[in-house]
Amino acid sequence: MNYLQQIRAFDDYRLYEQKLSAGQVSLWYTLMSINNKTAWSTWFTAANATLESLSGLSRSGIVKNRNVLKQLGLIDFSSNGRKATSYRVSVLYTSDSAQGSVQRSTQSSAQHSVQRSTQHSSTLNKQNETKQNEINNDEADAGVTRGDVIDKWTSLWGFPNAIATPEINEWLDVLPADVVDFAITIAGEHQVKATGSLKYMRAVIEGWQKRDISTLDQAKKAAEEHDQRMKSERSGSTPARAKETLPDWAQTGATPTATRTELTPDQQAEISARIARLQQNGESRQEATT
Structure with a gap:
């Protein structure tokens, strides 16, 4: 199965053929994701607990929505008693390989559903032939296609699950x-993990949309400005340390010198006289006590 053509056909089906509820869309994408992990087996099994975890639906919600998807010819399923239910996702686009798959599947118990799905697909492709040609021409001019986007996502974090796929389509x-x-x-350059990929991408895309960024050149400029701003903030967060220098007297091998004040001859004479008087007074007191 060509998953890109399948997703496009499903989006066109929702636009032009049948409006689906959020639960029906989520369940369909969940089955597509599981089908991808089985290497696109015609029939595959999926436990209700797995569907609940991936789709966010309750057990009753799964039962209700899968019945609607089967009635519309989008999927088929078969109960296996207490074992996991078997599912088949109908091919919604027309190609040689898809028609061969449909012909083989008509031999199974889901003959009526597959034929109706094929009729929907044929009508849908006729209605959207012009639209698809315009999309393909636009992608060819841009040099990057939707398929390239899905392939890059898959190479980094694995095939987008039922939650990521609708958001990727909205971005595109x-x-x-x-x-x-x-x-x-x-995201790849910043080594974002698969568990945080959707949150990181949302932040980037929403940030660009708020700034009305819609071209590759604008996005590259915004990314460069962001990197420069983050680099500036990191460099300014650690204040520069001032270089400390020791005074001359504290340098190794230096000998401190006392500060001296030179006296004039008069000052020296006065000091000598005071010393003499003090000595004379001291001798007089000593004689008086003897």
Whole structure:
């Protein structure tokens, strides 16, 4: 299965054929994600607990929404008693390989659903032929396609799950593919883990949208300014230490010298006279006590 063509066909189905609830969309993307992990097996099994965890739906919500998806011909499923339920995701786009898959599947118990899905797909492709040509031409001009974006995401964090895929499609609807591709590149350069990839991408994309950034050149300039600002903040966070120098007298090998004041001859004579008087007074007191 070509997952990019499948997702495009599903988006077109929702736009032109049938409006789906959020629960139905989430369940479909969840089954697509599981199907991808099975290397696109025609039939695969999925436990209800797994579907609940990935889709965010309750057990009753899964039962209700999968019945609607089956009635619309988008999926088929078969109960296996107490074992995990078997599912098949209908191919929504037309190609040689897809038609072969449909022909084989008509031999199974899901014949009516597959034929109806094929009819929906054929009508849908006719209605959107012009639109798809315009999208393909735009992507060719940009040099980066939706497929490139999905491939880069997959190479970094694995195939986008049922939560990430709708958001990626929304980003690609409002921004050129090369801008979204550049945002993924930035996340890769910052070694963002798979668990934080969606949160990081949301912050980058929302930040650009608030600043009306819609071209690759604008995105590159914004990223460069951000890096320079962060570098400046990091360098300014640690104050420069002043170089301390010791005074001359504290340098190794230096000998401190006392400060001396030179006396004039008169001052020296006065001091000598005071000393003489003190000595004379001292001798007089000593004689008086003897």
